[in-house]
Amino acid sequence: MDETPTALETPLAAFHAASGAKLSTWFGCSLPDRWIDPLAEQLFALRSVALLDKNYRCYLSFTGPDRVRYLNAILTNNIKDLAVNRGAASLLLNPQGHILAEIETCARPESLFCISYDMIRERLIEWLDKYIIMDDVTLADESPRFGTLALAGPESAFVAKAGSGVDLSALQELESVETAFASIPCWVTRRSAGDSPGCEFLTERAHLANLWEALLAQVKQHSGGPVGYAALSAVRLAQGIPWFGYDFGEKQIPHEAGLQNSHISFTKGCYTGQEIVERVRSRGQVNRQRVSLIFDGTSVPASGESLTADGKDAGIITRAALFAPKSIAIGIGYLRREFAAPGTALRWSSGSATVAEFPEALR
Numbered sequence: 589m590d591e592t593p594t595a596l597e598t599p600l601a602a603f604h605a606a607s608g609a610k611l612s613t614w615f616g617c618s619l620p621d622r623w624i625d626p627l628a629e630q631l632f633a634l635r636s637v638a639l640l641d642k643n644y645r646c647y648l649s650f651t652g653p654d655r656v657r658y659l660n661a662i663l664t665n666n667i668k669d670l671a672v673n674r675g676a677a678s679l680l681l682n683p684q685g686h687i688l689a690e691i692e693t694c695a696r697p698e699s700l701f702c703i704s705y706d707m708i709r710e711r712l713i714e715w716l717d718k719y720i721i722m723d724d725v726t727l728a729d730e731s732p733r734f735g736t737l738a739l740a741g742p743e744s745a746f747v748a749k750a751g752s753g754v755d756l757s758a759l760q761e762l763e764s765v766e767t768a769f770a771s772i773p774c775w776v777t778r779r780s781a782g783d784s785p786g787c788e789f790l791t792e793r794a795h796l797a798n799l800w801e802a803l804l805a806q807v808k809q810h811s812g813g814p815v816g817y818a819a820l821s822a823v824r825l826a827q828g829i830p831w832f833g834y835d836f837g838e839k840q841i842p843h844e845a846g847l848q849n850s851h852i853s854f855t856k857g858c859y860t861g862q863e864i865v866e867r868v869r870s871r872g873q874v875n876r877q878r879v880s881l882i883f884d885g886t887s888v889p890a891s892g893e894s895l896t897a898d899g900k901d902a903g904i905i906t907r908a909a910l911f912a913p914k915s916i917a918i919g920i921g922y923l924r925r926e927f928a929a930p931g932t933a934l935r936w937s938s939g940s941a942t943v944a945e946f947p948e949a950l951r
Contacts (some may be wrong), residue, residue, distance in 0.1 A: 595704055598643035599735055599793050600671070600800060615644035615833060616707025616818040622816040627912035629819035634782075634913065637743035639803050640790065640820065643796075646709040647730040648716070650700040654723040659700055662719050662860050662950035663691060666841065666853040670695035675762030675777065679851050680715065684866025685841045688715060690832040694764055694777070705832060719860075723761060737794045737803060740823075742784040743810040752776055753807050756785040762792075770802035782818040782827045782947065822909035825918050828880050834891070835878065835906045843868045844922065844926045848880045865921030876903060876922050883917040884939045886910055895921060895934045895941065897949075902927040902934055914950060 597618035598604070598676065601611060604620050604901050612621035621640055622629060632638040650659060660667040665678035675694040679687050689712050692703045702710055709731060717727060717873040739747055751769040759765065759778040774791040793800050807813060821831075830836050836845035842852055842865060854866065868874060883889065895904040901924075908919030923943065932943040944950075 598641050599796055600641055600643065603797050603800070604641070609814070609816065612817070614821075615705055615831075617644040618904045619644060620816040622812065622818050623814050626679055626816065626818035626822070627910065629813070629815045630822055630912040631739075632812045632815050633741045633820065634824045635742065637739055637741040637747055637807050637810050638815035638820070638823075639800070639807045639812065640740060640815055641736040641800070642736040642738050645708055645731075645736055646704050646706045646711070646712070647734045648702045648704070649730050650702065650725055650726070651698065652723070652725040655700050655725050658720065658723040658725045659693060659702075660856065661858065661902045662716070664852045664859055664861070665693075666740070666856040667693055667695075667700070667709075668856065671951070672697055673944065674760065675764065676849050677762070679842060679847065680712075681818075681842070681859075681861025681865070682838075683861060685842055685861040685868075686836060686838050687836055687842065687845065687847075688712075689834075690763065690836075694762070701730075703736075707833065711948045727852070733792060736788050736790050737799055738779070738786065738788040738886075739803070739807070740781060740786040740820075741812060742835070742882055743812060744784065744786045747803070747806045747810055747812075748776060748787050751802060754787075756787055759785075769799060772799045772802060774799065781829055783826065820910070821907065822911050822918070825880070825907065825909055825920060826911050826947055826950050830878060831907065840878075840922075841865070841868065841874070843874045845879055854949070873925060876924050877928050879903075879921060879923050879928050879943050880949070881905065881908070881910070881919040881921055881934070881941045882944045882949065883919065883941045886915060886917055887938050889918045889919060889936050893936050894937055895923065895927075897927045897932060897934050904935065911950065918946070918950070 609620040611618050663678035665676045679688040694701045750909040752767045754776045764777040774789045777788045889905045889908045895902045903923035905921040911918045
């Protein structure tokens with residue numbers, strides 16, 4: 589959890605506080621940390637359905653006849669071949685191949701709609717604007733206009749269909765459809781983690797409070813509830829999902845962060861940082877890599893805690909949490925290549941750890 593002071597906050601901050609939520613800083617934004625016990629909230633996301641406030645995001649739209657060529661030339665994934673209302677997760681790299689931003693792009697009929705993180709919005713706009721030279725492209729910051737709420741967990745599809753009529757099983761991952769939930773206009777995007785489909789609801793900020801209440805009513809009917817980021821962090825760790833700004837960023841290249849299969853197209857052609865990515869790919873290995881970790885007992889290491897193996901420096905922990913269903917601490921970290929194999933025994937200042945493969949190791 590990032591405790592850095594911030595001026596950013598979810599538009600629903602006062603609404604959440606009035607309902608008993610404790611707010612804290614996540615992704616550089618004041619967001620719900622918990623409503624009840626974070627360990628109990630984990631079970632909503634794992635066994636029923638969790639309602640999430642994802643208003644740490646920024647939204648940028650690109651119009652103009654060169655928009656596809658422009659974004660395809662600077663992002664790591666294939667933007668050129670996106671069908672209407674389909675999306676792709678990409679990275680923006682610097683020329684040395686280090687990760688500047690994680691960006692999701694959705695193709696709309698007359699624009700490309702990009703989603704990233706509000707904590708880097710100003711720098712991101714500067715970076716993106718720098719590449720608009722001779723291209724006929726207009727970049728617009730839509731962040732003040734939109735907000736996002738989300739559902740996660742095995743009952744998510746039932747809630748989505750009950751309120752909007754959208755069948756998540758009929759959508760591809762990151763595919764969007766324009767609809768309404770309880771008569772509130774929104775876009776529904778399938779976004780899944782773990783074994784079951786989840787979804788996000790993009791709507792005008794003026795509708796966020798009403799949409800939250802409508803979603804919450806349906807979520808409670810399916811034995812779910814609102815979930816804060818203390819619980820969500822643990823769930824995403826258990827699912828092996830890294831977070832931008834916590835588990836990867838400007839210190840990493842894509843292969844170190846394990847994002848080469850999800851965020852990169854190796855057939856699309858040139859983009860900024862491609863030379864480094866291809867060099868690593870052809871070499872077939874990196875000097876360090878992201879791994880999942882199981883710790884002995886329930887002590888939770890702090891971010892940045894060192895790891896050793898046989899008395900030698902092995903790496904660091906980037907994020908850790910107590911995982912309720914197994915009553916153990918788990919985490920994500922970076923290890924030197926020789927220590928990164930599953931089953932490797934490690935030490936940290938207050939105990940031991942083992943390299944594992946998630947989610948398989950927690951089933």
